[in-house]
Amino acid sequence: GENVEQHPSTLSVQEGDSAVIKCTYSDSASNYFPWYKQELGKRPQLIIDIRSNVGEKKDQRIAVTLNKTAKHFSLHITETQPEDSAVYFCAASRLTGGGNKLTFGTGTQLKVEL
Amino acid sequence: NAGVTQTPKFRILKIGQSMTLQCTQDMNHNYMYWYRQDPGMGLKLIYYSVGAGITDKGEVPNGYNVSRSTTEDFPLRLELAAPSQTSVYFCASSLGTSGSPQEQYFGPGTRLTVT
Numbered sequence: 749g750e751n752v753e754q755h756p757s758t759l760s761v762q763e764g765d766s767a768v769i770k771c772t773y774s775d776s777a778s779n780y781f782p783w784y785k786q787e788l789g790k791r792p793q794l795i796i797d798i799r800s801n802v803g804e805k806k807d808q809r810i811a812v813t814l815n816k817t818a819k820h821f822s823l824h825i826t827e828t829q830p831e832d833s834a835v836y837f838c839a840a841s842r843l844t845g846g847g848n849k850l851t852f853g854t855g856t857q858l859k860v861e862l
Numbered sequence: 863n864a865g866v867t868q869t870p871k872f873r874i875l876k877i878g879q880s881m882t883l884q885c886t887q888d889m890n891h892n893y894m895y896w897y898r899q900d901p902g903m904g905l906k907l908i909y910y911s912v913g914a915g916i917t918d919k920g921e922v923p924n925g926y927n928v929s930r931s932t933t934e935d936f937p938l939r940l941e942l943a944a945p946s947q948t949s950v951y952f953c954a955s956s957l958g959t960s961g962s963p964q965e966q967y968f969g970p971g972t973r974l975t976v977t
Contacts, residue, residue, distance in 0.1 A: 749921070754904075780964055791952060791968040792905070837904050847893055847912045848956055848964050849920060852904030 750775040752840050754853025761828050762861055769856045771838035772820040778840040780848065781814060781821045786835045786855075795836075796823070799843075828860045863888050866969035868953050874975045875943040883938040883972050885953030892958030894936040895920075895966065896928065898949040905952060911936055912958065943976045950974070 751774040761767050773781075782797035798805045798812045798821065805812050809828075814821040825832055835857050839850040869884045887894065892913050897905040907920030911930040925947060927939040936955075940947060950973050954966040 752904075782964070782966075791970050793968070794965045797964065839904075843964065845912075847895075847910050847918070847958075848966065849907055849910060850895075850905075850966065851921070852906070854904045855902070 750851040752851050752853045758857045760859045767825045769823045773840040777842045780841045780843045783823050784837045833860045868969035872973045880941050885936045887955040891955035893956045895954045896938045897952045948976045
């Protein structure tokens with residue numbers, strides 16, 4: 749099955765700096781890569797996703813890049829703000845008619861310091 | 863829309879007891895999922911369903927059962943609870959079909975402790 753590794757496990761940045769979180773996946777057939785943000789005690793919420801036919805996607809301060817050859821994808825947050833502090837999870841799946849079975853990474857605790 | 867709702871929010875079980883975690887969605891989503899999240903870890907898929915009457919195992923199905931008699935409801939049954947099942951359980955749903963948005967919407971979670 750799919751295996752997703754995520755690094756780093758913790759990341760501390762100063763407000764206004766950029767943050768980068770990296771993930772690798774093992775299944776070359778995976779074609780969907782979402783990123784979820786989870787605040788303490790809350791449910792995960794999708795912040796951005798990318799499909800394998802696209803190399804990069806941006807949404808305001810957030811961007812995701814995908815390298816299919818190397819089987820890794822990254823989350824980039826620019827101009828970080830205190831409200832960006834949370835745990836971020838990457839995930840991967842192979843989209844089929846049989847469901848979107850996500851395999852999650854172990855998470856990155858991002859702390860944005862004033 | 864209420865989205866995805868789960869009950870109960872918290873529960874303490876004794877070893878060997880059974881319980882059902884309830885999950886309901888009002889978005890007319892075809893796909894529904896159950897995940898567990900252990901402390902400091904990512905989410906692991908327990909079971910999923912692509913429609914009423916259709917369920918299948920995920921990564922960690924042992925000790926659990928599910929049913930999907932309606933589009934809206936996807937209960938998770940724990941039989942003979944064990945300490946290893948102490949976790950936070952999230953239900954999620956998504957629209958389905960490969961061409962549509964794939965966002966999974968999560969419920970608020972159920973925090974379960976087995977002692």
